[in-house]
Amino acid sequence: MSILRAxxxxxQQRMKVVARHDVKAHVLSILQHVLSIILLVICIVVVNWVVxxxxxxxxxxxxxxxxSSRAFVILYFIRSIPYLSVPFAFTNIFGLVTMNLWxxxxxxxxxxxxxxxxxFRVVTRGLFPNLVRSNVKRNIEVCYKAGLDNFKFEVVxxxxxxxxxxxxxxxxxxxxxYATRNKSMFKARALQYCLQSEINILSDDDWLVHLDExxxxxxxxVIGLANFAGQELDSIGQGVxxxxxxxxxxxxxxxxxxxxxxxxxxxxxxxxxxxNCPAFGFKGSYIIVKVSVEKKIGFDFxxxxxxxxxxxxxxxxxxxxxxxNFFEGEMWEKSPFSLVDYxxxxxxxxxxxxxxxxxxxxxxxxxxxxxxxxxxxxxLFGNILNIPxxxxxxxxxxLALDVISASMGGLMIFLFVFGSIKSISIRKYGxxxxxxxxxxxxxxxxxxxxxxxxASLYGVITHDSGGFHIVEKEVKPSxxxxxxxxxx
Numbered sequence: 001m002s003i004l005r006a007x008x009x010x011x012q013q014r015m016k017v018v019a020r021h022d023v024k025a026h027v028l029s030i031l032q033h034v035l036s037i038i039l040l041v042i043c044i045v046v047v048n049w050v051v052x053x054x055x056x057x058x059x060x061x062x063x064x065x066x067x068s069s070r071a072f073v074i075l076y077f078i079r080s081i082p083y084l085s086v087p088f089a090f091t092n093i094f095g096l097v098t099m100n101l102w103x104x105x106x107x108x109x110x111x112x113x114x115x116x117x118x119x120f121r122v123v124t125r126g127l128f129p130n131l132v133r134s135n136v137k138r139n140i141e142v143c144y145k146a147g148l149d150n151f152k153f154e155v156v157x158x159x160x161x162x163x164x165x166x167x168x169x170x171x172x173x174x175x176x177x178y179a180t181r182n183k184s185m186f187k188a189r190a191l192q193y194c195l196q197s198e199i200n201i202l203s204d205d206d207w208l209v210h211l212d213e214x215x216x217x218x219x220x221x222v223i224g225l226a227n228f229a230g231q232e233l234d235s236i237g238q239g240v241x242x243x244x245x246x247x248x249x250x251x252x253x254x255x256x257x258x259x260x261x262x263x264x265x266x267x268x269x270x271x272x273x274x275x276n277c278p279a280f281g282f283k284g285s286y287i288i289v290k291v292s293v294e295k296k297i298g299f300d301f302x303x304x305x306x307x308x309x310x311x312x313x314x315x316x317x318x319x320x321x322x323x324x325n326f327f328e329g330e331m332w333e334k335s336p337f338s339l340v341d342y343x344x345x346x347x348x349x350x351x352x353x354x355x356x357x358x359x360x361x362x363x364x365x366x367x368x369x370x371x372x373x374x375x376x377x378x379x380l381f382g383n384i385l386n387i388p389x390x391x392x393x394x395x396x397x398x399l400a401l402d403v404i405s406a407s408m409g410g411l412m413i414f415l416f417v418f419g420s421i422k423s424i425s426i427r428k429y430g431x432x433x434x435x436x437x438x439x440x441x442x443x444x445x446x447x448x449x450x451x452x453x454x455a456s457l458y459g460v461i462t463h464d465s466g467g468f469h470i471v472e473k474e475v476k477p478s479x480x481x482x483x484x485x486x487x488x
Contacts, residue, residue, distance in 0.1 A: 095270030126159030224329030258419030308352020
């Protein structure tokens with residue numbers, strides 16, 4: 001009895017410690033969120049002060065020859081481009097302000113027995129077999145560590161990888177002769193192959209989790225996925241992806257990708273969690289979908305729908321009435337290893353979005369929010385010219401429009417800065433290096449704009465020539481972390 005009493009006392013003390021730890025974590029989370037919002041306000045106010053004080057001081061103005069109607073039209077057209085991003089800006093602000101930017105680590109909220117089978121599906125061309133083998137092994141270990149029991153991994157590849165044969169891993173080699181009814185290509189073709197009745201071994205009540213070759217699961221992401229499937233929150237879900245946790249091959253592209261982390265926490269989370277729809281698009285990995293839903297929609301979208309099959313899938317699901325949601329836990333990926341790959345990756349995204357907007361299969365109500373955002377991407381070079389043009393050839397604008405434009409500029413600075421704050425670990429790099437990385441991120445914003453503008457221009461010129469570009473993902477020995485860090 002004394003042993004049982006001692007065990008009971010220990011359990012009570014442990015619960016009190018855990019409770020105190022939870023309270024501290026919760027308070028710290030709220031404090032970090034408040035500080036982040038203060039930083040957002042500071043960015044917006046500072047940019048407004050700079051822009052408005054400059055635009056309202058007309059002493060340096062060189063009047064435009066207004067008898068030239070062409071100059072009038074061109075200048076006002078350039079000045080109007082930033083306002084295409086208003087929907088993007090407002091949804092980001094709503095998401096950033098109304099939902100905690102520093103959520104505590106997710107905890108399992110459903111009994112393990114109620115968690116359905118999770119099938120982690122990786123689609124690859126088989127160009128990086130060592131990477132795939134290593135990541136599958138590592139991700140299985142993470143699933144076990146997180147307490148997941150009912151799961152398996154399916155690797156769908158064009159070229160054999162020769163994965164270990166066991167009950168948890170299934171390798172599917174897509175035959176060269178396989179063709180879909182609508183002649184879909186690339187990843188869409190491989191995903192459609194998995195849904196064939198003679199290939200699929202999953203039941204309609206199971207759940208699929210789509211990963212990229214380089215995707216690394218975390219305990220938090222596994223728990224978030226388990227909660228989503230166990231509670232069946234909605235039919236399709238997505239989460240946050242970060243890019244600076246593994247080996248950093250190229251710091252430029254990694255820091256440029258920091259804005260994507262902020263957009264996940266802002267716009268994407270707001271659209272999925274509050275609006276339950278993919279109003280501004282969808283990512284191709286870290287997706288959870290119920291098998292019955294994926295079988296209903298499929299991926300046979302034809303050649304043009306194969307460039308951005310993820311976006312077409314999401315908008316088709318929205319058209320059919322399926323609901324979306326956002327789940328907790330971050331997953332890790334790598335940024336492109338070179339600026340060339342960065343541009344080619346963005347070019348594919350741009351072309352895929354353009355084909356999606358032109359598709360007659362997607363109703364206007366499901367793509368209307370993509371139109372201004374993608375049009376702004378198309379005209380990004382004009383947006384870049386807007387800054388020097390406003391100083392060299394200033395034109396009168398209503399104060400309200402100047403405030404909106406400047407606020408969007410402040411928001412963009414915050415998105416890059418906050419993304420680097422979330423991505424760069426103090427424990428790994430120290431506070432001094434983290435501050436340097438944040439400053440580096442701020443200085444790289446013009447580069448990001450130029451590269452994204454180049455990607456859209458490249459897409460317009462070449463269309464879909466070159467097919468589905470696969471960026472380098474496997475770290476070579478010469479690209480190790482110590483060397484990369486030491487070179488900073």
